[in-house]
Amino acid sequence: MSPLEPFGARLRQAMDTRGPLCVGIDPHASLLTDWGLDDDVAGLERFTRTVVEALADRVAVLKPQSAFFERFGSRGVAVLEKAVEEARAAGALVLMDAKRGDIGSTMGAYAEAFLRKDSPLFSDAVTLSPYLGFGSLRPALDQALLSGSGVFVLALTSNPEGAEVQRATGAGGAPLAQVMLDHMAAENQGVRPLGSVGAVVGATLGDAGVDLDINGPLLAPGIGAQGATPADLPGVFGPAVRNVLPSVSRGVLRHGPDAAGLRSAALRLVDEVREAVA
Numbered sequence: 001m002s003p004l005e006p007f008g009a010r011l012r013q014a015m016d017t018r019g020p021l022c023v024g025i026d027p028h029a030s031l032l033t034d035w036g037l038d039d040d041v042a043g044l045e046r047f048t049r050t051v052v053e054a055l056a057d058r059v060a061v062l063k064p065q066s067a068f069f070e071r072f073g074s075r076g077v078a079v080l081e082k083a084v085e086e087a088r089a090a091g092a093l094v095l096m097d098a099k100r101g102d103i104g105s106t107m108g109a110y111a112e113a114f115l116r117k118d119s120p121l122f123s124d125a126v127t128l129s130p131y132l133g134f135g136s137l138r139p140a141l142d143q144a145l146l147s148g149s150g151v152f153v154l155a156l157t158s159n160p161e162g163a164e165v166q167r168a169t170g171a172g173g174a175p176l177a178q179v180m181l182d183h184m185a186a187e188n189q190g191v192r193p194l195g196s197v198g199a200v201v202g203a204t205l206g207d208a209g210v211d212l213d214i215n216g217p218l219l220a221p222g223i224g225a226q227g228a229t230p231a232d233l234p235g236v237f238g239p240a241v242r243n244v245l246p247s248v249s250r251g252v253l254r255h256g257p258d259a260a261g262l263r264s265a266a267l268r269l270v271d272e273v274r275e276a277v278a
């Protein structure tokens, strides 16, 4: 099976043409209720289809949150598989938010699940946790290179609890998040226009206080329901803001189930982000 163009290049183009925005597909039980749907597989299916149909031909990236599908077991995962396929067919890049992390031999299986082109859940990129050691991610990094997909590695997450681990001092005296970011920079060295190893850095952090110059994309969750706004991005990311992909889930999804409402919420955010990072 032929590899895709590298993820970093595809993402750069999608951000330039569609605008720098990732919309999360997070079918919370409360959102299903707000949309007049039951909290069951039929409600999940309807919610997901509505989001994909409304946004996949408009926004650069859709980010299904795997947990909300897994909670329905195999039938939920079947809904997820279909959503990934339809979103990609409509032109969106799909970032699977699965936050996998394990010893290398098991990471190989996660890499096959999400990053091998013939897998039912093949996605353009997947989120990974490096806190079993960055080297444990090697099978996923290798598989991403083979298939033209990408990874987003947790660095500084948007939740306040993350700091006790991520800002703890590593062996060389730098915060662990910086150690991970340095690994990502090494993976992306020399890649043009943008590396395929991205970092997750919350938009909620104030000043990130680390060196974010990794030559790769920076996924920034936390806008909307978690309290950050597009105007916060320059303060958090400094000069690296050009590589930021802001991510919003509930802040867009609450405008459903009307497709036009979802679309205009997303497009408004694209305008706000463009203005903030200009």
Ligand SMILES: O=c1ccn([C@@H]2O[C@H](COP(=O)(O)O)[C@@H](O)[C@H]2O)c(=O)[nH]1
Pocket: 024, 026, 065, 097, 156, 157, 158, 159, 200, 201, 202, 221, 222, 223, 224, 225, 226, 247, 248, 249, 250, 251
């Ligand atoms: O640091 C992180 C990493 C991932 N997330 C995920 O993003 C969305 C946020 O949803 P909102 O409704 O926009 O708050 C959710 O899927 C999280 O698991 C994050 O929030 N922070």
